Amino acid sequence: MESVPLLRINALxxxxxxxxxxxxxxxxxxxxxxxxxxxxGAGKTTLxxxxxxxxxxxxxxxxxxxxxxSHDPIAVRSRLGYMPEHECLPLxxxxxxxxxxxxxxxxxxxxxxxxxxxxxxxxxxxxxxxxRPIGGFSTGMRQRAKxxxxxxxxxxxxxxxxxxxxxDPAGREEMLALVARLGTFGISVLMSTHLLDDVxxxxxxxxxxxxxxxxxxxPTDSLLERTGTVTxxxxxxxxxxxxxxxxxxxxxxxxxxDGLVQVTVAGDDDLDRIRDTVAALGLPxxxxxxxxxxxDEVFFERAAR
Amino acid sequence: xxxxxATGAVYDRGYRPYDGPRGGRGAATLALYRASIRxxxxxxxxxRQKVAPFVLLGIVxxxxxxxxGIAYITRNxxxxxxxxxxxxxxxxxxxxxxxxxxxxxxxxxxxDRRQRVLPLLFAxxxxxxxxxxxKVGALFSILFAxxxxxxxxxxxxxxxxxxxxxxxxxxxxxxxxxxxxxxxLLAVFYAVVGIAIASLASRRIxxxxxxxxxxxxxxxxxxxxxxxxxxxxxxxxxxxxxISVLRLPLYLRxxxxxxxxxxxSPLNGVPNGGLAAVLAYLCVLGLGIAVLLNRYRxxxx
Numbered sequence: 001m002e003s004v005p006l007l008r009i010n011a012l013x014x015x016x017x018x019x020x021x022x023x024x025x026x027x028x029x030x031x032x033x034x035x036x037x038x039x040x041g042a043g044k045t046t047l048x049x050x051x052x053x054x055x056x057x058x059x060x061x062x063x064x065x066x067x068x069x070s071h072d073p074i075a076v077r078s079r080l081g082y083m084p085e086h087e088c089l090p091l092x093x094x095x096x097x098x099x100x101x102x103x104x105x106x107x108x109x110x111x112x113x114x115x116x117x118x119x120x121x122x123x124x125x126x127x128x129x130x131x132r133p134i135g136g137f138s139t140g141m142r143q144r145a146k147x148x149x150x151x152x153x154x155x156x157x158x159x160x161x162x163x164x165x166x167x168d169p170a171g172r173e174e175m176l177a178l179v180a181r182l183g184t185f186g187i188s189v190l191m192s193t194h195l196l197d198d199v200x201x202x203x204x205x206x207x208x209x210x211x212x213x214x215x216x217x218x219p220t221d222s223l224l225e226r227t228g229t230v231t232x233x234x235x236x237x238x239x240x241x242x243x244x245x246x247x248x249x250x251x252x253x254x255x256x257x258d259g260l261v262q263v264t265v266a267g268d269d270d271l272d273r274i275r276d277t278v279a280a281l282g283l284p285x286x287x288x289x290x291x292x293x294x295x296d297e298v299f300f301e302r303a304a305r
Numbered sequence: 306x307x308x309x310x311a312t313g314a315v316y317d318r319g320y321r322p323y324d325g326p327r328g329g330r331g332a333a334t335l336a337l338y339r340a341s342i343r344x345x346x347x348x349x350x351x352x353r354q355k356v357a358p359f360v361l362l363g364i365v366x367x368x369x370x371x372x373x374g375i376a377y378i379t380r381n382x383x384x385x386x387x388x389x390x391x392x393x394x395x396x397x398x399x400x401x402x403x404x405x406x407x408x409x410x411x412x413x414x415x416x417d418r419r420q421r422v423l424p425l426l427f428a429x430x431x432x433x434x435x436x437x438x439x440k441v442g443a444l445f446s447i448l449f450a451x452x453x454x455x456x457x458x459x460x461x462x463x464x465x466x467x468x469x470x471x472x473x474x475x476x477x478x479x480x481x482x483x484x485x486x487x488x489x490l491l492a493v494f495y496a497v498v499g500i501a502i503a504s505l506a507s508r509r510i511x512x513x514x515x516x517x518x519x520x521x522x523x524x525x526x527x528x529x530x531x532x533x534x535x536x537x538x539x540x541x542x543x544x545x546x547x548i549s550v551l552r553l554p555l556y557l558r559x560x561x562x563x564x565x566x567x568x569x570s571p572l573n574g575v576p577n578g579g580l581a582a583v584l585a586y587l588c589v590l591g592l593g594i595a596v597l598l599n600r601y602r603x604x605x606x
Contacts (some may be wrong), residue, residue, distance in 0.1 A: 052428050074430045082428035088421045104336030107328040107427040154323035185320040
């Protein structure tokens with residue numbers, strides 16, 4: 001029996017007057033952590049609005065776990081969590097109250113909602129601050145509170161709209177670590193972002209859209225093609241420069257970049273030659289691996305087609 | 306998983322899925338209703354937020370307590386029983402109720418829009434109709450309680466200080482249904498109009514001032530058009546009295562208690578004045594509901 005995909009988007013078109021936000025978008029998305037990637041105005045927010053039942057498709061359809069969003073939005077939303085990009089929480093209420101209320105709004109009984117509010121606030125690292133008004137929270141804490149309200153109803157799917165927006169580097173790391181953990185809890189994630197690095201780090205599957213059209217979709221690993229280049233880490237910039245010179249002298253193409261050596265290889269014999277050169281120079285070999293394309297390269301290359 | 310330290314251990318409790326009962330639209334609407342009531346009464350908020358509702362409850366109950374007190378003092382003076390307020394006059398007589406609506410309706414509506422909470426609410430199993438029902442229902446419930454409880458105090462107090470509580474109850478049995486019906490008519494009207502006006506503004510102060518302004522301006526305009534003697538007594542009724550949004554629910558109250566328009570009312574003498582009042586009341590109510598449903602359509606937000 002064919003398994004039902006997490007999302008089945010079929011010829012989805014959304015027009016606002018003369019503006020086409022989504023243009024015949026068709027893609028099946030599996031369970032897991034999925035990144036929706038595109039520049040500003042690519043159609044990510046419109047897609048989220050349609051998934052939430054807040055906008056109707058002009059043409060086409062969207063199914064979440066087999067339920068048609070246009071036909072049964074209530075059923076879809078009953079097991080869906082949403083974390084918007086913008087500020088969206090009542091500032092004069094405590095995190096515990098807000099998250100518990102959203103738990104009740106997701107259909108949980110009062111006691112269960114309060115218990116789960118405590119649990120998810122603990123999970124996102126706000127256990128000590130849960131009785132403080134949200135108005136006094138930092139940006140990072142507000143992002144966590146937003147994530148907590150999205151999780152309190154134990155959703156099957158959680159929509160995260162630019163979850164790392166506005167966060168400092170440490171806050172971003174923590175948010176990405178939380179998102180990465182959601183997959184282990186059996187919660188599928190649909191993360192909209194224009195930061196390809198975020199997607200590359202936490203998502204198993206990527207959907208790239210540009211101008212409302214599908215650019216490419218597939219497992220993250222399959223998109224990150226091998227480039228025919230290996231990266232060699234021999235410790236520091238001086239060692240990298242010595243190795244690059246030696247490899248070039250040996251008849252191969254190489255260059256030292258940011259303390260690493262990138263060598264163009266044709267086969268396994270070239271890998272042996274690199275290893276032997278490192279040994280001959282008496283350098284430590286910390287890492288020797290294939291360099292992958294980045295999602296940025298995939299996006300720009302596919303979008304240009 | 307536990308990480309041991311010299312002073313204790315940090316436990317990562319992980320994530321526990323929820324497999325208990327789960328409600329649908331009804332549960333979500335009820336949750337929003339409860340949250341709105343808590344907000345309106347200032348529960349789980351600072352003490353400042355609790356002042357207005359409970360001061361109002363005190364203010365609207367004072368006439369009943371005074372009335373009962375006077376009745377108690379004069380209980381042994383034959384033929385001198387003083388009742389300075391009747392059950393009919395006690396419905397909607399306090400302007401404190403209007404001020405309460407002007408403060409509370411914006412407080413339970415405007416922050417949702419201003420703080421952009423609406424997309425989160427509508428990401429739940431909740432429709433625009435459910436949202437409107439929960440908000441109007443919450444304000445209605447409080448207004449009903451705050452209008453009805455003083456009447457209960459008045460009735461029970463009067464019965465207790467009378468010569469025979471049983472006789473008093475039998476003699477005033479009609480108020481047992483007339484009071485709740487007219488309080489419902491008043492509370493529904495204030496709740497719908499208050500929430501509808503609040504839904505059109507994102508700032509609470511603007512919404513509150515608009516509500517008070519509508520009631521005051523329409524009342525003054527009606528007063529000027531109807532006219533009266535030097536003491537403000539109405540000499541002849543006029544259909545222009547229907548302009549007063551303030552008095553519309555009071556005309557219906559009079560119909561419930563008296564079966565006709567009150568003799569001292571600005572509608573007295575107007576042909577089919579009672580029917581016209583009912584239609585005007587329904588028109589304002591319908592307009593308020595239409596504004597709300599249009600404002601909270603669940604799609605294309």
